[in-house]
Amino acid sequence: MSRTVCLLAFTTTMVCFPLAASAASGAEPISATSINAARLDAIPASYEPAPNNVDPIATGSIGASATSAQVATLVRKSEAEVPSAAVAKLQVLLDRAGASPGVIDGLDGANFRNAVSAFEAMKRLPEDAKIGPQVIAAIDGVNQVIGSYVIEAQDIAVVVGPIPKDYARMAEMKYLGYATVTEGLAERFHMGEDLLKA
Template sequence: MPSTLRLAALMAGCALATVACSPGEQKAKAPSAATAPAAAPKAAPVQADRSPLAQAVETAGPQTAPPADPTAISPALARVQVLLDRARFSPGSIDGVTGTNLKLAIEAFQQARGLTVDGEVTPDLWKALIEADGGPVLSDYVITEADAAGPYSKLIPKDDYEAMAKLPALSYTTPLEALAERFHMDEALLSALNPGADFGKAGTRIAVAALGPRELPAKVTRIDIDKGIGQVRAFDAQDNLLAVYPATVGSTERPAPSGELAVNTVAPRPTYTYDPSRLTFGKPKGKLTIKAGPNNPVGSTWIDLTKDTYGIHGTPDPKLVNKRASHGCVRLTNWDAEQLGAAVEKGAKVRFLGAEARAG
């Protein structure tokens, strides 16, 4: 687990203790309306001159033929992923390609809607998704001066903690990366939808996923973490399912805990402290602190739990969620961690369920 300083903020301050998977020193408090993520950027009016792939995504349905290459982008799967994301059954990074996270999101949606649970893109799934939300799945967005300006960080290997510690912030490395995360998309899909687009030029019009509201409809009072399949489920006080997220949950070397914990506090923009005396991974020989930012090793949000060293947090690698082991914590995409962090409060129950954590 990636840090040695544990957040234990209680109301107005924070007490520090040594741990292995929490962010570094950070004053934080449970989120309120003032600290919740801002509303999604307003989309420009839809344009008719979209790429063939973008047009295919918007019109895909049950009869859309899958691509001959199963690893190629499927317009139908891209549309399904956007609709699932808007229904708060997160498929993780929207990439238009089949995979475990998409299957888990479909299964959760099917179960919630009383459909046959098989994880497949069936006519019944299409019918339920479109009846629930038949709106366009793409919006047009005009890149702003702020999007183009950044600031952006130098690209550094994810395991080079010493080089990362020298940066003033762990910001996105390119406008493409920043825009892809803002719209919950994989960079490859965003590029494919907008061939030839200059993502670093203000005024460029691009097609992006049309997202739903960022805020959950109620406060989260319970979080279930399924270690067997790699999934986080959020519930309100009436036991209503609010959202489902794919997650990396621990590893064989450092498995996630079992039983019930609780949320201690939430820290937006956490720092990350590496201490080789406490860790079994990494190359640095001395203690160092990595600044905050979405490419920080714990991403853009840290949800501290009431067991030393454990938390729920974001990641600099959204496409690897539930595909690569963590150092004991629960890893979500940055956008899913931000949504959950904005809705959960101190004291919310956190239950670790299922079989041993996935090895990656």
């Protein structure tokens, strides 16, 4: 028995399930179509880290009488925590180019920007970690970064069930595979399990 799902891989596949975080925020859910159609110039050129889930009113960093501009800034920063189809597409392309962004999760962040910088260095572009016309022109030549993947017996064969935390018990295991199919597939396709499960 096989089951068809869409997954993210640095070769030809990507997750095509809507992400709960995107749906909850009112943003368009990530899908195979949205990732393939995503325009890389939709990604902000620079990255500003979002606040560390600190309530700005409780900490006094923003008062109850905050201006709409101050509130809008906080909303924009929290939107950086919502996965983006364009960021996911660029993460796949960077991974294929040999500039690993870490876990492919559709989120803009330090690892993602470090990968952009590494790609710029590889292509002898100015190393500023900004996603501008030069970076886009150097990497965006692929129309489809998404495809389908059929889960087969060998994907399930790597599942060994719960893996003990104790190293001595781990050493006794015949094979140190994965606790679940999703863990194995997420590792194989360089993506977060949350993105795979969404």
